[in-house]
Amino acid sequence: MKKVELLAPAGDLDKLKTAIDYGADAVYMAGPNFGLRTASKNFTIEDMQEALEYAHSRGKKIYITMNILPHNEDLEGIEEYIQKLVDLKVDALIVSDPGIYSIIRSIDKDIECHMSTQASVTNYKTVNYWKEQGMKRIVLARELSLKEITDIKTKVPDVELECFVHGAMCMSYSGRCLLSNYMTGRDANRGDCAQACRWKYRLVEEKRPGEYFPIEENEKGTFIFNSKDLCMIEHLDKLIEAGIDSLKIEGRVKSQYYVATVVRSYRIAIDKYYNNEFDRETALRLLDEIKKVSYRDFTTGFFEKKPDENDHLYESASYIREYDFVGILLDYDENSKIATFEQRNRVFVGDEVEIFGPNDGFITTKIEKLYDEKMNEIEVANKAQQIFKIKIDADLQSNSMMRKKSDN
Numbered sequence: 001m002k003k004v005e006l007l008a009p010a011g012d013l014d015k016l017k018t019a020i021d022y023g024a025d026a027v028y029m030a031g032p033n034f035g036l037r038t039a040s041k042n043f044t045i046e047d048m049q050e051a052l053e054y055a056h057s058r059g060k061k062i063y064i065t066m067n068i069l070p071h072n073e074d075l076e077g078i079e080e081y082i083q084k085l086v087d088l089k090v091d092a093l094i095v096s097d098p099g100i101y102s103i104i105r106s107i108d109k110d111i112e113c114h115m116s117t118q119a120s121v122t123n124y125k126t127v128n129y130w131k132e133q134g135m136k137r138i139v140l141a142r143e144l145s146l147k148e149i150t151d152i153k154t155k156v157p158d159v160e161l162e163c164f165v166h167g168a169m170c171m172s173y174s175g176r177c178l179l180s181n182y183m184t185g186r187d188a189n190r191g192d193c194a195q196a197c198r199w200k201y202r203l204v205e206e207k208r209p210g211e212y213f214p215i216e217e218n219e220k221g222t223f224i225f226n227s228k229d230l231c232m233i234e235h236l237d238k239l240i241e242a243g244i245d246s247l248k249i250e251g252r253v254k255s256q257y258y259v260a261t262v263v264r265s266y267r268i269a270i271d272k273y274y275n276n277e278f279d280r281e282t283a284l285r286l287l288d289e290i291k292k293v294s295y296r297d298f299t300t301g302f303f304e305k306k307p308d309e310n311d312h313l314y315e316s317a318s319y320i321r322e323y324d325f326v327g328i329l330l331d332y333d334e335n336s337k338i339a340t341f342e343q344r345n346r347v348f349v350g351d352e353v354e355i356f357g358p359n360d361g362f363i364t365t366k367i368e369k370l371y372d373e374k375m376n377e378i379e380v381a382n383k384a385q386q387i388f389k390i391k392i393d394a395d396l397q398s399n400s401m402m403r404k405k406s407d408n
């Protein structure tokens with residue numbers, strides 16, 4: 001049986017390697033031009049080469065986003081760029097603009113192309129249209145129910161369907177929104193959304209500048225367009241049974257820790273599903289894992305019903321953070337039992353920490369002694385990217401991560 005694909009975001013080379021190490025089947029990323037998310041570092045051509053070698057040697061795929069809605073000036077240099085991607089042998093290009101797509105096809109008739117969610121494909125006729133134009137895959141609009149997706153798959157079975165299953169949601173049709181552009185000049189459709197939809201809004205009378213009157217949706221305040229984040233881990237079975245071919249995680253600007261935690265949870269869920277082991281208990285346990293990275297409250301988006309006030313956040317636009325990412329394992333010496341970590345958040349002697357790797361489960365331990373790089377005893381590791389060591393007798397997987405309960 002062909003397994004559903006798990007597709008993960010990568011904002012840089014480290015995140016890409018983490019995504020693959022933690023179970024992604026494919027990774028999407030932006031090159032230096034034409035992809036959304038200018039806030040993520042994006043990849044140079046040399047990075048892309050290294051990324052492709054890393055992925056292909058492990059049987060994984062790399063898709064390159066070219067899904068901006070370009071203005072004339074944005075098209076400068078596009079032919080050369082596409083030619084480079086073709087020469088690099090990337091696995092697919094993700095596009096939304098027919099102009100960009102036509103340029104791709106004029107350069108290479110065969111390179112695999114995916115229609116981006118930016119194109120807001122919401123019905124089987126449009127899916128069929130893009131299939132006839134040579135699209136191998138359609139990333140459906142986030143605004144579809146599971147029933148609609150099943151109908152599309154039934155009517156157009158011979159095209160791959162991809163859906164976002166985890167991450168931030170827009171208040172508009174994904175990304176097709178002028179709010180950020182209007183408020184800040186940053187264009188969401190050219191990869192530079194300021195997330196203006198999540199800001200706290202007030203009313204000002206024109207002759208009383210500086211007096212901000214609250215507009216109350218309820219007693220907590222007014223976050224007019226502040227959607228909860230999408231999380232479908234509890235409904236993974238329904239997604240697969242609806243005929244989706246690829247499950248996509250949002251978040252190219254998120255951290256390595258986020259990528260590891262979320263990708264791993266969906267990886268475990270998918271594998272359990274195909275082993276007939278995916279049940280309610282597993283889903284809730286994995287949801288708890290996902291909540292160990294900072295998150296907004298979760299919604300199932302449009303999959304089950306049209307979102308209502310319960311899918312909106314009223315209290316705050318900030319994230320809930322229950323755990324801190326402490327560090328990444330660089331080395332474990334089986335003889336001395338010394339584990340070497342690169343630090344991300346401070347950690348003290350006496351802290352209870354959890355260590356997890358790509359596989360299911362995690363180790364809980366109390367830090368009795370902490371050492372610096374030269375094995376001098378220290379009380380705290382608190383410098384950015386400082387090397388610290390602990391002694392631990394455990395079966396540590398490579399690329400493991402350490403986390404601890406947040407002090408908040």
Ligand code: SF4
Nearest residue numbers: 170171177188193197
């Ligand atoms: S401002 Fe909000 S709704 Fe608009 S594109 Fe950005 S995230 Fe989406």
